[in-house]
Amino acid sequence: MADFIAGALGGACGVMVGYPLDTVKVRIQTQRNYKGIWHCIYTTYKVESVSGFFKGMSMPISTVSVSSSIVFGVYRNFLYQWCKLRYGKTNIKPSKCDIFLSGYAAGAVQALVSSPADMAKVRLQTQIFGPCSVAAGPKYTGPINCLVTIVREKGFLGLYKGCSVLIFRDCNSFATYFLSYAVFREWFVAAEQSSSEFLGVLLSGGSAGVVAWSIATPMDVIKSRLQVDGVTQQKYRGVLHCITESVRQEGITVLFKGLSLNCLRAFPVNMVVFLTYEIILKQIKPFTS
Template sequence: MTLVEFVAGWISGAVGLVVGHPMDTVKVRLQTQTRYKGIVDCVVRMYAHERIPGFFKGMSFPVLSIAFSNSVVFGSYSNALDYLTQTQYGQCSKDNSSNLAAVFMAGCFSGATQVLVTAPSDLVKVRLQNQMRGSLGLGVGADKYRGPVHCVAVILKEEGPRGLFRGMGALALRDVPCYGLYFLPYELACKALTESGKQPGTFAVLMAGGIAGVITWACATPMDVVKARLQMSGAGGPVYRGVLHCISVSLQQEGVQVFFKGLLLNSLRAFPVNAVTFLCYEHLMRAMTSLP
């Protein structure tokens, strides 16, 4: 089952990443830079200076790492839920409904286990997404990072191994509770849209995955802003001493609304990305586990 979950996790995660990456790039720019007046201004200026490839900056590294990350998320959630309730994760419409508290706890556990995997790749993604041509970036010229591998090499040289985990505390504060919320509404919505004793259909999985994504990212956005700013700290962005210092400085300089930057984009991106991710995962798991 480990290999099956790994393959299903890689494919479903990669598909979801490709669908949502352009909006994620715009979201990161809005969260870490003050030059943009809003979503439309950011999109127009990005397209004018960087064309379509600019919206896909930083995507290659997450695609490569999403295999392990997604398999850790779904695998750890499945095993934790099995341990807590003696019911395995598979089809969300089983009659023996999982205890909601156990679903939340298993989701939190899955978020905690994947933070170490996600932290370096997410840092590289954010650094590359913020890189703009010439003097347009936050002190990061076009030749600062030539790609994900070069970005890792530069970070190791300038900041040491610890530099790859910059912002990991904020990432943990975002992902641990939010992965609990991620699986909880998915289970509830999927069961509500599926007849008892039957496997969830395409519509049920799409809607449940989309709803789970929107709820999760609505709750995750404030800490997502802090995480992105810490990841850019010292690399063209303001220097922060930690999570609390970042929150304090951001609040003083931009007001409470700063923590909701990218909320609309996160919500718009979350529905299709997570709908597609869960749909791919469910169907791949059914197909591969039914093979002789």
């Protein structure tokens, strides 16, 4: 229970830190009218002002708390049960394989729960409407309206469009995420014996986030494109068609669109996530054990 609570608070703090860059990342991945990161930032601010960077944040700020709670809670509980099953006891240091498998399980469960909210987030982020926009008006007035509209147009399963890609992305990225955090923390603590644990958590969390997003970015691009597909017209028949058409039209580098931005965003966000998680866990664990 302590891990679920600490994970929820860590996720909420992470969203607030990284959401503006996440909006820029999604727009670069799904729209071809930007020349680069700075052009996207400039255009978004010019057309929609500061509020354009925070479109759809009300949904993630609540749902990411839930999904982050699920990730950390499932990870820790799966690891606990796995070690108990494999070794017959839980008070041992888990192997790297144990950590990887637990992260993989956490990613799968999280993706299934968060898919509808992620769909609403991406569609709201790519909806351009502001004082300088020529659009007649926004299609979606908010996260709930977005979800209701998708269900009305595509049915309930429309909320899970791109979910298979999301699962593939999250399973691999969270497995890498928790494994790299464990490895980096061992390195940083061993290398900096005189420094506080605080610094080790910051560096380990930030580095783990960068590694995880480096693995996740190709599938993140495809996932985002599938989620916005059909807002105005249908372009892709499925996952493989989306991959082949994207590569054919824009080259293999299209799969790494937003990689630098993902890594830039991942470091401070995951520094905050793991720091908050570790602090909260220490404070509440005595009351939940």
